[in-house]
Amino acid sequence: MQHIPEIAIVEQNTLTALGLQTILEELIPVATIRTFPSFARLIDDTPDMYSHYFVSAQTYFEHTSFFLARRPKTIVLAAGEQPSLSGIPTLNVCLPQDKLVKAIMQMRKQGHEATHHPVSPQEMQQEHDLSPREIEVLILITKGLINKEIADKLNISLTTVISHRKNITEKLGIKSVSGLAIYAVMHGYVEADRI
Numbered sequence: 136m137q138h139i140p141e142i143a144i145v146e147q148n149t150l151t152a153l154g155l156q157t158i159l160e161e162l163i164p165v166a167t168i169r170t171f172p173s174f175a176r177l178i179d180d181t182p183d184m185y186s187h188y189f190v191s192a193q194t195y196f197e198h199t200s201f202f203l204a205r206r207p208k209t210i211v212l213a214a215g216e217q218p219s220l221s222g223i224p225t226l227n228v229c230l231p232q233d234k235l236v237k238a239i240m241q242m243r244k245q246g247h248e249a250t251h252h253p254v255s256p257q258e259m260q261q262e263h264d265l266s267p268r269e270i271e272v273l274i275l276i277t278k279g280l281i282n283k284e285i286a287d288k289l290n291i292s293l294t295t296v297i298s299h300r301k302n303i304t305e306k307l308g309i310k311s312v313s314g315l316a317i318y319a320v321m322h323g324y325v326e327a328d329r330i
Contacts, residue, residue, distance in 0.1 A: 140186040144170045145177050145194050146212060151228050155189060155212070158232070162239060174198050189226070196320060203323045210242060264306055270324060272299040277316040277325050 142159060146152040152170040159168050171177040174194050188202065188209045195202050195211045202209045211225045224242050265273065275285045286296045304310050309318055319325045
């Protein structure tokens with residue numbers, strides 16, 4: 136008996152959800168595709184039975200820990216260009232239909248290779264190349280601490296904190312504190328409600 140893939144679309148915008156459902160039904164006719172207007176509705180269902188989750192960026196942001204644990208199966212729906220989410224594929228739902236179909240097909244091809252390879256914390260660290268100390272500094276930056284407070288909390292000099300901040304912004308290419316906060320949440324370093 137062949138396994139029928141089940142796909143969850145978690146998107147509060149009804150038109151986006153239905154449009155994506157129609158495209159996916161044409162591309163993968165054997166799949167069962169369910170739409171959920173909210174994360175709570177997905178959780179009320181059987182959330183771990185799905186082979187893929189297409190989730191709105193807002194839902195992903197609010198429930199990062201759930202989706203990070205299901206990282207190879209998660210695709211974030213973005214309206215327009217989005218910053219890359221380190222290993223989390225994003226799908227621009229504003230693309231014309233033919234380009235959207237191509238993007239989904241490309242993801243599907245890559246997805247078969249990625250789905251069978253869980254990512255270890257060491258690989259996650261190598262991906263963005265932040266040292267454990269830089270991650271500590273990043274977390275404290277997202278919590279709103281200034282350089283002096285970070286230095287005191289970590290028992291390091293102010294110069295060292297400034298050096299770490301410079302390294303973090305260079306490695307990630309993100310200069311704003313809000314950008315760093317989004318990055319930290321997206322990569323599971325901090326929960327969204329802790330910022």
